[in-house]
Amino acid sequence: MSGAAPTAAPRGESRSRLALTSDRGIALLLSAVMAGLMLVFLVLPVGAILLRSLDTPAGAGLGNFALTFADPRFWDLLVNSLSVSLLSSTLAVGLAYLYAYALQRSNVPLKPLLRIVVMMPLFAPSLVQAQGLLLLLGRNGAFNRFLGFDFDIYGFWGVALANTLYTFPYAFLILSAALAVADARVYESATMLGARPGRIFRTVTLPATRYGIAAAVFVTFSLSVTDFGNAIVIGGNFSVLATEIYNKVIGQGQFALGAVIGVVLLAPAVISKLLEKRISSRQQAQMTDKSVPLTTRANRMRDLLLGGYCLAIMIVFLAIPGIVATASFVKLWPYNMAFSFTHYAFDVQNGTEPLWNSVYVALATAGLGVTIATVSAIVVQKFKTPLSGPLSFLAILPSSIPGMVLGLGYVLAFNNPANPLNLMYGSLALIIFLYVYYNHAQAFLITSTSLKQISSSFDEASTMLGGGVLRTFFKVTLPLLWPTLLGVGVFFFMRAMVSLSAVIFLITPETQVAAVSVLQLADRGAVNQAAAFSMCIMAIVIACLLIVRMVLWLAGAKSVTLIR
């Protein structure tokens, strides 16, 4: 060996022990911190809901449940919730399937445009769908006012339609992914065996995507059941369970009864999540590395029909934000249609403060969320500590908790003098933690998947070269992972900008956020100002998407998914 360069210091027993404990120490410390945060901001609130629902004047018991179940109104609301969600879920999945099919399996033009337009509902609070529908089809809507129709959109149909629009993009993303994978060999075999297109669709395409369909049904159904913005704006006298919690808690201060309905709402979400998990675990081995990707053959007629369909859907998805934008720019919808900027002055209530609160909260959520999701993913995947197992369960737990229920849990857990973190109550910090943990599951899964794709041989190579846990992370893992993490940040930002039901109970005049402002303005009948507020939220979300897309493009990371 050449003697010129310094040789590595001889390493004695004590030295290596020390290194071992320090890496192990970091692993244990981070695991403990993550577990602690999850306990406080996830387990505690959910526990608080369960406890509160059992808390009766006569001590712990099922009295609240008995009281609720004995009330015929509860059963009406349950039927309302289930029927409206079933309908909107069926519609959303059916329409989205055909739309995704057109984009994945035909040669319709302008696919990037078609794809982004149906994502619009993700860029705004859910209730913008109801807002737009009212402006189109409501009592003072464009159709009734200007075109002489006489629609009555309030109630069941309005909620069903609004939820269909709101959940369509979620269904589309799932189905699009399901339809994107296809093994050409199967299709070619079917064709060579003499199957006609209709038969191929029934015998090959549908079976291959049935898990995607099931997943889409579950997701859209639980979104509809637990959404309350649309129901409150367009429901009229039609109430559902989600609006009932709102009324019980905000209107009447009946926390225990609200908690009971919260537990009831938890049930369908948990059940569909469990089913979805079982189903997706069975979907694995559909594509093998020998599969041949399907290429789309030319077919004029098919493209024309599907193109027409896509155009119609696109018009609907443009009409909603379009009409909201129009309403935000006119003097007084629908009476004075002169162009005006006055509604953007935001001279009511707290002015633009909720908007800035939202931006601040969303940025903080993105930063904190990415950090927490990344650390949890690393802790679960790379560190083998006794906490890895429980952490991996807790990390994906939030995906089955409706935002509204988690939010109520925060109120019950933190608006409680016995909780040392009580002073967080009424602060933006608590809202930030709520958003982080509400969206934790998805962010954690995205990060874990990316982390898995970074070959473990890099870790091992680094270890063999003498690198510790932290050096490996900052020198190797982070430089490879950052585009994904930026994508996760965008995801947190978007969700924090638009989520309404999660924070509705945590809002104080000082911590007002934009989505809640829209609801309150719409509730008060300030149609134009509500529209202007919605437009601002959408503009901020879209601007964020554009900026991040540009950063990624400049950095050469083009394949990162931003919209989820």
Added chain:
Amino acid sequence: MDIRVTGLTKRFGSTTALSDVTMNVPEGSLTCFLGPSGCGKTTLLRVIAGLEDADSGAIMLGDADLSHTPARDRNFGVVFQSYSLFPNLSAAQNVAYGLECRKWSKADIRVRVAEMLELVHLEDQRDKLPAQMSGGQQQRVAIARALAPHPSLLLLDEPLSALDAKVREELRHEIRAIQQRLGITTIMVTHDQNEALEMADQIVVLNAGRIEQAGSARALYDRPRTRFVAEFIGAINTFTVQDPQTDPHLGTLRLRTSEPLASSTVGVRPEAIKVLGDAEEADNVFAATIEKATFLGNMTVLHARLEAAPDQPVVFEAHGPADGLEAGRKLRLGIAAGDVKDLA
């Protein structure tokens, strides 16, 4: 310093990847782990590296027990099968990585990196990212990176298996040359017998988690102890012998061997089977009929049937002009007593 492995056992759930492995890697030598896919070569290498913990057994480097030394403090260099260069770092930065971990000074690092890149003939590629280099170049950088911190042991896990035949050939010679020049103790995993035969001072043949035999290429070829080793290194005809200890017979003929047989399986390398002229004699002479002759240019591969044991086919090679060597032809085949190998 020698590496000594004793009684190593490793299980993954119900699979036993290594069972009671004991062996020795002499200082300065190149040892190959050879065996079919799934026999435990990688696992053995990773246990030695410290990337896996064994269930039982010990690893000693000289007199030091490595059991409680974590992988990153063992100061071993590893080259992995798949390219494991850090994709975000240039060739030079990759080579410098281990030196930075050891807190070398900037100046020393610069000197050492240049020296290492020169060693693998990549001085001109120092600023390229892994994705901008060919597979062969990437593995050279990986070798330079592993060697840079003066490791006490170099571990290579099928470093050539992802490369094309020509590059593989080239790099084989180069690795061996570097290894001999630096005199670094090296373990290389391979499933390619030619690679092992060409490069290794010592070959350790593994089968289903056990060591079948260890020794020099010559020793394993000339004196395989088991049928597995005999068949894995080179080709061999195996025959079943009756009454091996008392009165060994191959079919109806008495079999002459240089040493008494212990087992009933014997092996004869194809090149040890000679076609005898009319007047020629040998220790063992068999009458045979050619069943099939395959002309391969420089030689002819012959499948034949022995009259003494028609149920035990034999394959051998004839070099030079193959006149008249065709199916149906009758021959006399000679096998020297010393060429009959006793296989367990």
